[in-house]
Amino acid sequence: MAIREVLGLYRDLDSAVAAADALREAGFSRSEFEVLSNAPYPEGTFGEESGIHRLFVFPLIGAACGFAAGLLITGGTQLSFPLLTGGKPLLSIPPMIIIMYEGTMLGALIFTVLGVLFESRLPWIGRALYDPRITQGYIGILVRTAPEREAKAIEALRKANPEDILTENGNVGKQPARS
Amino acid sequence: MQERHRLGEEEITRELFRPLVTTTPMMWVGFIGLGAVLAIFVFAVSWMFYWGLGVTGLQRPNMWGFMIVNFVFWIGISHAGVMISAILRLTQAEWRRPVTRAAEVMTIFSLMTAMLHPVIHTGRPWRTLYWVFPYDFWRNLWPDVRGPLVWDPSAILTYLTGSTLFLYTTMIPDMALARDRTTGWRRVLYTILALGWRGNERQWKMQTIAGFLLSGLILPVFVSVHSIVSWDFAVSLVPTWHATVFAPYFVIGAIHSGVSAVVTLMALMRWLFRFDHYIRLEHFDAIGRLLIAVGTGWLWFFLLDIFFAIYPQEARELEIMQFRLFQWPFNVLTALIFIFGYFIPVPIWIFQRFRRNVKIMFWTSILVNVGMWAERYWLIKPGLMRKYELTFDWNWYRPSIVEVSIVLGSFALVGFLLLVFSKIFPPISVWEEKEGQHFAQQLQVGKRVVNAIVREF
Amino acid sequence: MATHGHAHGHELQRTWELAPSDVVHSALRWIRSLGAGRRTPMLVGVVLFVLGVVAILAFPLRQGFADRQAWTYVAVAFLYLMSTAAAAPALSTALRVARSHWRRPVNRASEIWAVTLIIPFLLYLLLLPTFPGTEDRLSIWFGWPLSPWLWGALLMLALTGTGYLFAWFSSLPDLAIVRDHGSPAQRGLAAWLSRGWIGSHRQWRMYEKVVNNIGVLYVLVYVPVMTVLASDFIIALIPGYFTAVFPAYFTITSFQAGIALTIVTMAVLRRWGGQADYLGREQFWALGKLLLAFSLLWFYFWWSEFIIFWYGRTPREINVLKLLVGETYRWPFILSFAMNFALPLLILMWNPIRRSIAGPTVVACIVLVGNLIDRIRLTSAAFSQPDSALLGHAHELHEVPAAYVPGLSDLLILVGMIAGALTLVLWATRYLPFPSVAEVVGGLWLRSHKPFKHARLIVIGKPE
CATH class of the missing domain: 3.30.70.120 (Alpha-Beta Plaits)
Known part of the structure; x- marks a missing residue:
């Protein structure tokens, strides 16, 4: 090694x-x-530089994915089986907004957690020196x-x-x- | 004034892990008592599945009853986790540290309990799940997104996923701590959950940022969840339901009942687990102040809802309002909502002396939730019991013993799950308590020494 | 968008490193430097205000109280001042109650707007006669005798009184500074207002309690007043507009405008008032976050109403939507939607912009204009209904009226009343020093730099 x-x-x-x-x-x-x-100790206690990370990109990507998924599901199901209900337009935008909103937020949340794990290099299964006394x-x-x-x-x-x-x-x- | 105890690292770990290793007699009482009620719950649900919904009080036109009311109530309780944990994290309120974990866990369990209700309410849940999930694209069979009943699962699943991930992310360091000091199956479990956490600077930095970022993301979700639940009712034309104020009104009510439930939980944790060093009187004080504002905001929306329901002076709205304000049993419920939800607790919370009294805080928080359960019932039921243009008949709704058991059982379910959780995971975030000790500072002005804290962000 | 270096706010704003004497010097500089800088805008303001008053006398008043539509822009001016100037002091209270100490240099900038309350109060008295009694129409007074006139006026009187009390009490210690160190011209009023203030320990303790309580009282009066105004001026004047959330929308969006007004005031003070030491990134950032949150709430409260009407689809709901959103006032609505929600969200969602001084300021300007457009949309729609459309408990808007296009006189009224409010604030700055010495000095010791191993930390005191 x-x-x-x-x-x-x-x-x-x-x-x-x-x-x-x-x-x-x-x-x-x-x-x-x-x-x-x-x-954690206050940042800079050990003279470390605060490292560069790209965590803020993750929620944006997730939000975009979730938004697209929401758009596809809501738009797609309405258009592929055009059924008039309650006098509402065949492509009703207000209910789409609600589901697209939830999709966007779900995507952003999941990707943020993935980003946190990725940026923390977790899960980590390699071997490195460690001592249980550290958590003490x-x-x-x-x-x-x-x-x-x-x-x-x-x-x-x-x-x-x-x-x-x-x-x-x-x-x-x-x-x-x-x- | 913050009272601070300087605790050693070992002392914090030992005290906060205590519920995991020792089971006090009171905890046994809790397990057995809640378990018994839970058994009744399971029996009642099975009975209902076997005989069908006829064993409940549901009949035309009262197709929504206790189970749906209870669903709304538990969704409301679930709002506390985010309310406390996200807002306090974003504002860097120091008193969040001992409260966040328990509040988040309560969010998840009450959300799961809430979700159970509409599913068992269909009577044949396995069929419901079979037809709904996954979407049957092959035969063009799927729920219509224009109906609010599709929004509900999307919102609740988003919230449940988000808050579970939020809780888990903040629990990873504690899993590492547990991993390093356990053996046997616990060690295996914690090792898997700790994901190889080592606690280097980068990982801690990510923890801090994740706390802020996830809080910011989950807040808009939490507002949407109860709004969407309210639209289940409000987008219909049922009198007293079709109100524009429903969304914010449900949300503020949810915060009112949820934050009160956190107070209940804090008191219970203090008594059951003897966390006196962590859940201190100042925390009750702070949360009591918060509740005064929340409660008053709730009252404003409550009055808006009533006044603007009467405002059009339409016969169908007036009749139902008359019915629910002046006729038994709704007149009693109205009084209960006002008195328990506001006029007893809030004047009490105004006095710091009472805010710093655990027993008084506990009982007032229980009162609020009795009032809030009544409020949910009061909002949902009367509109269904009366005839108006679009219904054929009218009838009273009388909950059956099965439904009462389900409601009581849901409380036992949440309580039981919380107890089980605290046997497996520390109910107060250990690393955040230690962080609080690392970040604690003092400032001196003249002869006065003021507790201070390092700014994190 | 990587974060570099010590971007996490480990720098302390200069404010907190000043000595108390520096703060006092800044305040003294403020009260002694009253000169041409303020005289010209005040003169312009007075002229515009007089023009506005003349326009009110010459147009709506001559038309008479029966023609409500002629009063549209008097109502717009009134509601706009209520949404901005009257909301700002409520923000000050909220920040105090939340015990956040960064707010200390901000309070004066929002409280000072309470001195303008006399203008909306007088406008309200002028507008009252244009309303028919409530016996034969739908209103939140339910035909209560002498409503809305007497009871509305009493509510407004309570708000105005509390507002002035709040402005007075919160500046008591600073008025004493003017009394002791101001020019003879300033001394008279300041001395009268700050009689008996010697700054004893007991007085300071009383001061903190009283200011807090009056502030809370102000909010507790403000919210019902806005609820009643939303109901009397908008809901009750549009037949079939049955909405319980609108008063909340009206109040919450007023808080949004109040935050925006405070941010703009801060930016002006920073640029032209020599307050750069006190109003820095910390304050703009914090208020920028708050403004973003309230911009989201703008959408939330609007949407809560829209989705119910859109789903209800009864003819009267469709007509209300046509009037307010879809047809008659479509463009004011789109502008209001963009300026109160879409643009603030798209701009402020970026942390580096939120953390700047320019970012929140630009958005605050957008919101102030957006709020005005929103109030114009709502008031114009409401004031275009004749009494005959309301009487007999009318339940539906049978005919969607045409849009009301303002004339020159309307604009003169609007600009004049806003200018009047600005003039009052400029006048008040003769007696109210910036920064507020009591607030800032009281917070100096709560923040400091502290070396900790290799880091330099910001330590924040939590005295409560």
């Missing part, structure tokens, strides 16, 4: 922020590590980097008083092994 992962676990926010700083000082770019937590309130800092920089990453993570440091080969402990 060309990419190696290192996960540092921190008990509190201060040391996690310090770890992010240490990584940046050690020359790791912001795209090489991510912060895992059990609840620990903050995880996951570095993904080239194998030769792995040691450097561990060293940087150790500077900020980690609780544990996990690599793909197991727990390497918070202090370097004495030789």
